[in-house]
Amino acid sequence: MQERANPLKAAVTAGRPHIGVWCSLASALTTEIVAGSGAGWLLIDGEHSPNDLRSIMAQLQVAAAFPCEAVVRLPSDDPNLIKQAMDIGARSLMIPNVRTADQARAIVAAMTYAPGGFRGFSVGHRANAFGRIAGYHANARAQQLLAVQIEDETGVGNAADIAAVEGVDVLFVGPGDLSTNMNAMGNPNAAPVQEAIRSVRVAAAAAGKASGILAPAKADADRYLADGFTMVAVGSDLGLLARGSDALVASFKS
Ligand SMILES: O=C(O)C(=O)C[C@H](O)[C@@H](O)CO
Numbered sequence: 040m041q042e043r044a045n046p047l048k049a050a051v052t053a054g055r056p057h058i059g060v061w062c063s064l065a066s067a068l069t070t071e072i073v074a075g076s077g078a079g080w081l082l083i084d085g086e087h088s089p090n091d092l093r094s095i096m097a098q099l100q101v102a103a104a105f106p107c108e109a110v111v112r113l114p115s116d117d118p119n120l121i122k123q124a125m126d127i128g129a130r131s132l133m134i135p136n137v138r139t140a141d142q143a144r145a146i147v148a149a150m151t152y153a154p155g156g157f158r159g160f161s162v163g164h165r166a167n168a169f170g171r172i173a174g175y176h177a178n179a180r181a182q183q184l185l186a187v188q189i190e191d192e193t194g195v196g197n198a199a200d201i202a203a204v205e206g207v208d209v210l211f212v213g214p215g216d217l218s219t220n221m222n223a224m225g226n227p228n229a230a231p232v233q234e235a236i237r238s239v240r241v242a243a244a245a246a247g248k249a250s251g252i253l254a255p256a257k258a259d260a261d262r263y264l265a266d267g268f269t270m271v272a273v274g275s276d277l278g279l280l281a282r283g284s285d286a287l288v289a290s291f292k293s
Pocket residue numbers: 084087188190212213214215216217253
């Protein structure tokens with residue numbers, strides 16, 4: 040048995056845009072609906088959603104039936120969380136608020152078996168189909184993707200160094216946190232924030248790496264894609280349900 044190729048990694052390393060959807064509802068059912076939408080990737084959010092290891096695993100299981108890469112965002116860069124997430128089959132990870140190249144290097148090491156890193160070794164787990172994927176341990180890095188989030192001015196200032204770290208695939212802007220940390224709470228379209236976002240994309244491209252961003256407004260997403268961002272999340276299950284139900288109910292009033 041062979042590990043499935045990672046379509047998100049293939050696309051963004053080749054400079055091809057790949058559209059994703061944020062899954063914030065911590066539900067295998069809604070993630071399954073999103074996974075069947077034709078989106079190229081989805082994000083299982085372990086930072087701001089009520090997910091635990093078991094609910095993340097349930098979402099990985101339903102997403103596996105579709106050609107849609109499931110990315111898991113962890114709440115932090117804790118190596119033990121990284122190890123547990125990888126063992127249940129999360130091979131594409133997003134780590135919030137990465138601020139330095141040293142931090143990025145430590146994350147890559149936590150994802151990598153020795154001698155390159157220090158990921159704990161377990162013979163059989165969901166990631167290697169319970170021991171059925173021959174050569175998994177030797178080749179695990181090949182299908183892994185690491186998206187590090189740039190979410191404050193320190194990260195923006197260090198973006199070139201972070202992008203240069205081997206094993207970092209994507210600089211992914213967190214527009215909510217970045218704007219908030221730049222004194223423009225929740226307004227990524229403020230001019231200084233836009234300039235910071237542009238500089239992250241340029242730093243990633245200069246290192247031959249991809250850039251990504253969450254852009255729930257279509258006009259923003261279209262602009263970022265035209266600028267060269269490739270890993271672009273264009274909405275969320277939570278937003279679709281909240282705005283859709285609001286609009287539905289409003290259409291029957293007055
Ligand atoms: O800073 C951001 O924006 C993000 O990282 C995305 C948010 O955390 C996401 O949960 C949307 O609210």
